[in-house]
Amino acid sequence: MQKIAVVTGASSGIGAATARRLATEGFHVVAAARRADRLAELVAEIGPEATAVECDVTSDASVARLAEVVTGLGGPLALLVNNAGGARGLDPVATGSVEDWKWMYDVNVLGTLRVTQALLPALEASGAGTIVTVGSTAAFTTYEGGGGYTAAKHAQTAVVGTLRLELCGKPVRVIEIDPGMVRTDEFSLNRFGGDRTKADSIYDGVKEPLVAEDIADVIAFAATRPQHVNIDRLVIRPIAQAAQHKVHREQ
Incomplete structure (x- = not known):
């Protein structure tokens, strides 16, 4: 029976690229995200090897519905890709929006918790x-203006590390993929409230930032290793980014 892979945040960017890639690896992909129209387009592109599920990872009921759909497919659930997440704003801690911080924690940390x-x-x-x-x-790594997002991502990695310890001895691998600078259609645009100029400025002068397909490739690699091989954490950056604050920009 065909193995099932669930990908959250699958309506665009890394999630959509991962869904496409995993289908080529032989998985039946359950593509989960909030935007049903985008999911429908993705599943139509992939074909019968994919199922769309409208899902908001900040909603207990929505995540429960996702689990019901997966169970109804009948095959073994071999892979979960917790990809849903995001950032809002680039304000300093002194003036950061509490509502933005709440949203980032709910999506990145509690969303991962609910689906897992x-x-x-x-x-x-x-x-x-x-x-x-x-x-x-x-x-x-922390950086100025990133307090809310770095706090959420630090918390998310703590959840992942704890889960790996708690599942030791059980037949479930726990893998973390940590991308650096990735240029996708929406991440930076959403962070800056739709301001295209601010979003594009993040990548000014960077010859080749990573793209969604680069991360999908790494996810597929990690997920398709022999089951006794666990890649705890894999950090992937473009060659132009030596560290969070060290980026080569061409003039």
Whole structure:
């Protein structure tokens, strides 16, 4: 029976690229996200190897519905990719929006928690499950203006590390992928409230930032290693980015 992979945040960017890639690796992909129209387009592109599920990871009921759909497909749940997340604003701590901080914590941390809790029994029951969580280099490096996002990503990586310890001895791998500078259609645009100029300025002079397909490639690699191989954490940056604050920009 075909193995199932669930990808959250699958309507665009890294999530959509990962859904496409995993389908080519032989998984039946459950693409989950809030925007049903975008999901419908993605599933139509992938074909019968994909199922769309409208899902908001900040909603307990919505995540429970996702779990029901996965169970109804009948196959073993082999892979969960916790990709849903995001950033809002680039304000200093002194003036940061509490509402933005709440949203970032809910999506990045509690969203990962909700989906993992809902699908963990099926992953364990498969006898060979894998959880891949897409974090960020913000999970271990702080920077000015990034307090809310780095706090959320630090918390997310703490959840992942704790889960790996708690699942030791059980047939579920726990993997973290931490991208650096990735240029996608929406991440920076959403962060700056739709301001295209601010969003584009993040990548000014950077010859080749990573793209969504680069991260999808790494996720697929990690998830398709032999089951006894666990890649705890993989950090991936463009060659132009030596560190969070060290980026080569061409004039």
